[in-house]
Amino acid sequence: METFESLVRAEFAPENTYLNTASNGLLPARTVTALHDAVRMRAEGRPLGPLYEDVEAVRASFARLAAVPVERVATGGSVAEYGGLIAAALPAGAEVLTAEADFASLVNPFHMRGDLKVRAVPLERLAESVRPETALVAVSAAQSADGRVADLGAVREAALAHGARTYVDASQSVGWLPLDAGAHDYVAAVGFKWLLGPHGAAFCTVPEDFGGLTPLLAGWVAGEVPWESCYGPVTELAHSARRFDVSPGLFSYAGLRASLELIEELGVDAVHAHDLALADRFRAGLTALGHEPLPSPGSAIVSVPGLGHRQPGLDTAGLQLSDRAGNLRASFHLYNTEADVDLLLDALS
Numbered sequence: 001m002e003t004f005e006s007l008v009r010a011e012f013a014p015e016n017t018y019l020n021t022a023s024n025g026l027l028p029a030r031t032v033t034a035l036h037d038a039v040r041m042r043a044e045g046r047p048l049g050p051l052y053e054d055v056e057a058v059r060a061s062f063a064r065l066a067a068v069p070v071e072r073v074a075t076g077g078s079v080a081e082y083g084g085l086i087a088a089a090l091p092a093g094a095e096v097l098t099a100e101a102d103f104a105s106l107v108n109p110f111h112m113r114g115d116l117k118v119r120a121v122p123l124e125r126l127a128e129s130v131r132p133e134t135a136l137v138a139v140s141a142a143q144s145a146d147g148r149v150a151d152l153g154a155v156r157e158a159a160l161a162h163g164a165r166t167y168v169d170a171s172q173s174v175g176w177l178p179l180d181a182g183a184h185d186y187v188a189a190v191g192f193k194w195l196l197g198p199h200g201a202a203f204c205t206v207p208e209d210f211g212g213l214t215p216l217l218a219g220w221v222a223g224e225v226p227w228e229s230c231y232g233p234v235t236e237l238a239h240s241a242r243r244f245d246v247s248p249g250l251f252s253y254a255g256l257r258a259s260l261e262l263i264e265e266l267g268v269d270a271v272h273a274h275d276l277a278l279a280d281r282f283r284a285g286l287t288a289l290g291h292e293p294l295p296s297p298g299s300a301i302v303s304v305p306g307l308g309h310r311q312p313g314l315d316t317a318g319l320q321l322s323d324r325a326g327n328l329r330a331s332f333h334l335y336n337t338e339a340d341v342d343l344l345l346d347a348l349s
Contacts, residue, residue, distance in 0.1 A: 022331035038254035066181035074244035083109035147301025197256030
């Protein structure tokens with residue numbers, strides 16, 4: 001019988017101690033095989049129908065992970081694409097509430113509009129800062145810089161009380177943190193971090209009524225029958241969130257299909273327990289060494305103030321982490337072990 005450990009061992013063999021999933025996830029062996037197969041298919045001139053089937057399989061897999069009907073899932077290439085659509089749907093002068101220093105791909109589209117009122121508050125005060133004039137609350141489920149996890153339940157409750165919509169960037173959480181995308185108006189995420197896929201694939205969940213969004217990026221794939229929508233304006237948009245699709249990077253989705261199959265085999269609950277156990281072990285070890293990590297309870301991401309300068313030396317020693325604004329950021333995922341944590345702690349002692 002395959003176990004969590006045996007599945008992971010069969011898929012990953014990093015040549016270093018990789019603790020940087022918050023930047024890029026490792027590709028499973030099955031994903032590498034799928035990418036090679038897709039490239040050969042293209043190189044040999046075979047029909048690409050199976051690659052388009054991969055896109056739909058990925059959409060369905062993400063829908064299961066996000067706990068929403070597949071009809072609510074759009075596929076694209078980046079979170080910023082969807083932020084742009086959401087920003088474009090807001091009336092001039094609308095207030096968008098964000099967390100201070102949240103990731104640029106989430107907040108930048110609202111600033112680029114130029115005629116929206118973007119207000120940033122500390123993450124811990126986000127829910128209490130929603131007010132009657134707030135039209136949208138936009139926040140990352142887990143902060144990229146330090147791993148803090150937003151109280152999404154409180155944010156949603158406050159938004160509902162004031163008639164505001166919610167937009168969640170789950171790029172740093174989906175894959176290790178259980179997700180209920182149906183509780184929010186919009187949820188976007190990339191596939192190359194905790195979902196272990198190649199770059200170039202992203203998702204957005206929208207309400208059943210599409211949440212007032214206009215498919216400004218619609219091309220032929222946004223048609224109800226895509227292959228009948230290749231020429232001239234699309235006369236019948238997809239009846240589902242697929243109307244917000246952009247033309248897919250087929251290789252990316254071919255690889256991501258295999259990655260998501262692995263995530264589903266392992267189960268997000270099991271990944272969550274594994275990742276948090278390692279992060280908590282690292283936090284406890286840091287405290288014993290006299291280092292105080294930034295508070296991020298319940299997160300697989302741990303940032304340590306003042307140690308960012310150690311990143312180049314650690315990289316040379318075969319431990320890959322990130323330097324974020326002077327903080328050393330470690331992120332733990334399913335391919336990491338207690339031995340990885342202890343090796344990092346030894347290097348920092």
